[in-house]
Amino acid sequence: MEKDLNWREFIITRLIKFSGYSAIIFVSLIFFFLLKEGLPTLSEVPLGDLFALRWYPIESYYGILPLITGSLLVTIGAGIIAVPFGIGTAIYLSEIAPRWVRNLLKPLVELLGGLPSVVLGFLGILILSPALRVSLNLPTGLTALSGALLLGGIAIPTVVSIAEDALDAVPKSYRDAALALGATRWQTIWRVTLPAARSGVLTAVMLGVGRSIGETMTVMMVTGNAPALATGLGDLFSPIRTMTATIAAEMGEVANASTHYHVLFFIGMVLFIISLIVNVTASAVVFRQKKRAERVLS
Amino acid sequence: MKRILILTLVFVFLVSCSPSGEGATDSAPQAYIENKGSDTIVNLALAWAEQYQSDYPNIRLSVTGGGSGTGIAALVNGTVDIANASRQIKQKEIDLAAEQGIVPVEHIIARDAIAVIVNPENPVTELTLKQISDIYSGVYTNWSEVGGDDRPIVRLSRETNSGTHVYFLETVLRLGDKESKTLFSTTTLLLPSSEGIIVEVRQNPNAIGYDGLGYVPHDLKVIAIAPEEGDEYILPSVETVNSGTYPIARDLYMYTNGEPKGIVAEYLDWIMQGVAQDIVKELGFVPIN
Numbered sequence: 217m218e219k220d221l222n223w224r225e226f227i228i229t230r231l232i233k234f235s236g237y238s239a240i241i242f243v244s245l246i247f248f249f250l251l252k253e254g255l256p257t258l259s260e261v262p263l264g265d266l267f268a269l270r271w272y273p274i275e276s277y278y279g280i281l282p283l284i285t286g287s288l289l290v291t292i293g294a295g296i297i298a299v300p301f302g303i304g305t306a307i308y309l310s311e312i313a314p315r316w317v318r319n320l321l322k323p324l325v326e327l328l329g330g331l332p333s334v335v336l337g338f339l340g341i342l343i344l345s346p347a348l349r350v351s352l353n354l355p356t357g358l359t360a361l362s363g364a365l366l367l368g369g370i371a372i373p374t375v376v377s378i379a380e381d382a383l384d385a386v387p388k389s390y391r392d393a394a395l396a397l398g399a400t401r402w403q404t405i406w407r408v409t410l411p412a413a414r415s416g417v418l419t420a421v422m423l424g425v426g427r428s429i430g431e432t433m434t435v436m437m438v439t440g441n442a443p444a445l446a447t448g449l450g451d452l453f454s455p456i457r458t459m460t461a462t463i464a465a466e467m468g469e470v471a472n473a474s475t476h477y478h479v480l481f482f483i484g485m486v487l488f489i490i491s492l493i494v495n496v497t498a499s500a501v502v503f504r505q506k507k508r509a510e511r512v513l514s
Numbered sequence: 515m516k517r518i519l520i521l522t523l524v525f526v527f528l529v530s531c532s533p534s535g536e537g538a539t540d541s542a543p544q545a546y547i548e549n550k551g552s553d554t555i556v557n558l559a560l561a562w563a564e565q566y567q568s569d570y571p572n573i574r575l576s577v578t579g580g581g582s583g584t585g586i587a588a589l590v591n592g593t594v595d596i597a598n599a600s601r602q603i604k605q606k607e608i609d610l611a612a613e614q615g616i617v618p619v620e621h622i623i624a625r626d627a628i629a630v631i632v633n634p635e636n637p638v639t640e641l642t643l644k645q646i647s648d649i650y651s652g653v654y655t656n657w658s659e660v661g662g663d664d665r666p667i668v669r670l671s672r673e674t675n676s677g678t679h680v681y682f683l684e685t686v687l688r689l690g691d692k693e694s695k696t697l698f699s700t701t702t703l704l705l706p707s708s709e710g711i712i713v714e715v716r717q718n719p720n721a722i723g724y725d726g727l728g729y730v731p732h733d734l735k736v737i738a739i740a741p742e743e744g745d746e747y748i749l750p751s752v753e754t755v756n757s758g759t760y761p762i763a764r765d766l767y768m769y770t771n772g773e774p775k776g777i778v779a780e781y782l783d784w785i786m787q788g789v790a791q792d793i794v795k796e797l798g799f800v801p802i803n
Contacts, residue, residue, distance in 0.1 A: 269700075270697075270700060271700075272674065272697055273674060274675075274679075274680065275697065277697075282700070341710070341714075342713070346717045349717075349718060355665075355666035355667075355668050355720050356668040356703065356714070356720060356721065357718070436706055437706075437710070440704075440705075441673070441703060441705065441706070442700060443704070444701050445700075455701065455703050457704070465675070465704070465706050466674070466675055
């Protein structure tokens, strides 16, 4: 009997250990695959050509700068929309709304998060982009702005859901103490609850941004896919082409192991590295915050 | 295009799995026709093959894509009965074939017209090829420069992996000049589907787009095109494509080794008329008669 228990214990510990390591294994496998398929680019395309301004692969113009700026512009736009709205909604749900409103709203927000991005893309093409063209008097509604608005919409549920959980986890005693010291409700939220939940809120923002930069289908449908260089936020009102849409649109047709194929994997690598930088920066910030908080509390 | 490829593979798989020899319930002798080449034609060739095989169950057709060059190369190597091509065979390929004792014979099987479309609100009704080229390469940026309203021009194109994109680049942007290095303006919107172009042209009076004639719905305005300034402006139709007056149309070909004989001849005769040419029209190409 005891032996049997030991066995079970052994297997279960190993399984859990394996699950723990599997994420690391998968990420490194994916990264090595990207490196293997993407690195030949550097020997096939001179660096000057790779970071040039024209993307037209069928005539061997492999300038990826317009694609990088396109992705960044849409992601920044989505962030500007998703972060304040997402955190605002999370604060409302966790701190202000009565129980029953919260019980109604939270599942609805999560439902929004489950909407297939293709459906949002359809709405974007048929409703959002014509409306933007007419109301802002743009040449076309298929712009970075349409992409940013929809991506913001896609990222909001992620941000709300995680930020709300983080706020909810702040002990009630913090709020009670702040209120007892004479702080108003707003002061309590802004100076006590939100800072206490900072690491969770940052994770929420990070995942929201990650969701936006990696989103493909919606941006491919509504941003116009014009590989023009974006130089500032003003280009939100013109069509752009993102890295993800480029990979999705061109991968199906490209000859295996051709230069174009390698460049597409190289773009995948760039995308991977950008998300890595976002993640590492965010966790570094979270880590520093935690240390300081621990020092204060001890 | 990926779907087409998958369809082709599935089709080839089915064909190769079809019962043959012993154990087959159908005792009729089976004959095979190998058909390979252009990706533009592969959908059409598949539709024909399906129809033909249900009409003549003792014939088996294998259809694969890969590109016009691949198809012609296979014909030269003697591995296929029919090569599909969306361009004419080159002299170099004819010479290569002669070395192998192969005489490629050309059959025009369908035609393909590209219509240039704008929103019905746009007053522009006719353009020369040169004007369209200058619009797409970014020389003109306002409709008033080509006789329209004072509106910005929004250029729509298919993605670069579309055969139509390449044909439009060569025939319209570069006006057929092989040496020309003219490219699409970087502000050209590259839409992933024909439907995307049609939706945008339908709701945006600034837009100009192009698409296969068969895909253009009636509520959009098709531009009449003149090959040169001073020439007559021609609208695309089955008649103007067949008479060769509409400038952005191309023939689609099948090549055989020598004059076709036997089942291949029967198949090609069947393609040239009736049901087969109705299928041509259904798929958005222009029938030859």
